[in-house]
Amino acid sequence: MLSEERLNATLHASGRRLTRQRRIVLEILKESQEHLDAETIHDQAKARDSQVSLATVYRTLALLKEIGLVEEHRLGEGHAHFEAVQSSPHYHFTCLGCGRVIEFDAPQVMEVARALGEREGVEITTTHLFFSGYCPQCQQERRNSRNDQL
């Protein structure tokens, strides 16, 4: 598993340690190819190994983010979601009705980032593109409930 090696190497290089908990959190994120929130990661971690605290989950997520193995997303809700970095970047649409998330790709984003970096001299390290609205089913429901009101 490549990313565990990377984790191990990075930790060693900075005098830090590869612990059971850190391995578990990374595994969970790699296996479930979804954006999980801290609470969910914590639950799954406890299922694998009784004692993992929520604080450690947060500390580990910060660490993995720093190393670049994990990305944090804010999908409109009050809390954050995390996912293992994948080879191809992708973006998110969230349905405001049912919370369903659709992932999509958009190569144009890299071009926008490149152009902005060039124009402003900034170095762009992360890009987020986030849409929200209504999925087909929820569009239908909203139409119905509007009719009910008349």
Next chain:
Amino acid sequence: MLSEERLNATLHASGRRLTRQRRIVLEILKESQEHLDAETIHDQAKARDSQVSLATVYRTLALLKEIGLVEEHRLGEGHAHFEAVQSSPHYHFTCLGCGRVIEFDAPQVMEVARALGEREGVEITTTHLFFSGYCPQCQQERRNSRNDQL
């Protein structure tokens, strides 16, 4: 002032009221063409009219968002920023070093949204494009501090 009329009309239509506080919050957002956080809006509101509570600021922001006069942004930090909706959509870059924000336009985003809407049948109501990284000055500082470590 167009948007106050819109606010007034929308409120009337749904049996709600245009209060001093609601007018103040909308004015603040219109005048300062920036993304303010709730705390800042609250401070400015108090300056104009002694008694405006933070709870009301939040309730009003939710209302203005619902009506479509105000947008909420999550610029990487833990708290939300709000700004009056402008005719032309625009997006944000935040410097991770100093917090500086650069606004930019990117017409390509609408095209991406259109294409996704068509392909998935979703109705997209809001779009966020958010970059983070380092501005020129902070890139320099990071280079320096890295050299210091060697």
Next chain:
DNA sequence: GTCCATGCAAACTGTTTGCACGCGC
């Protein structure tokens, strides 16, 4: 006068932190 909106304080959610113990190296 009616009923929505407000102020206040308390509750709540997600996240961070201080400290003593535990464990990777």
Next chain:
DNA sequence: GCGCGTGCAAACAGTTTGCATGGAC
């Protein structure tokens, strides 16, 4: 065994809510 990482609980920041009073219409 040294020192980083952990668990626990308390602290914290941002936001929301219940309730009695105030104010728009």
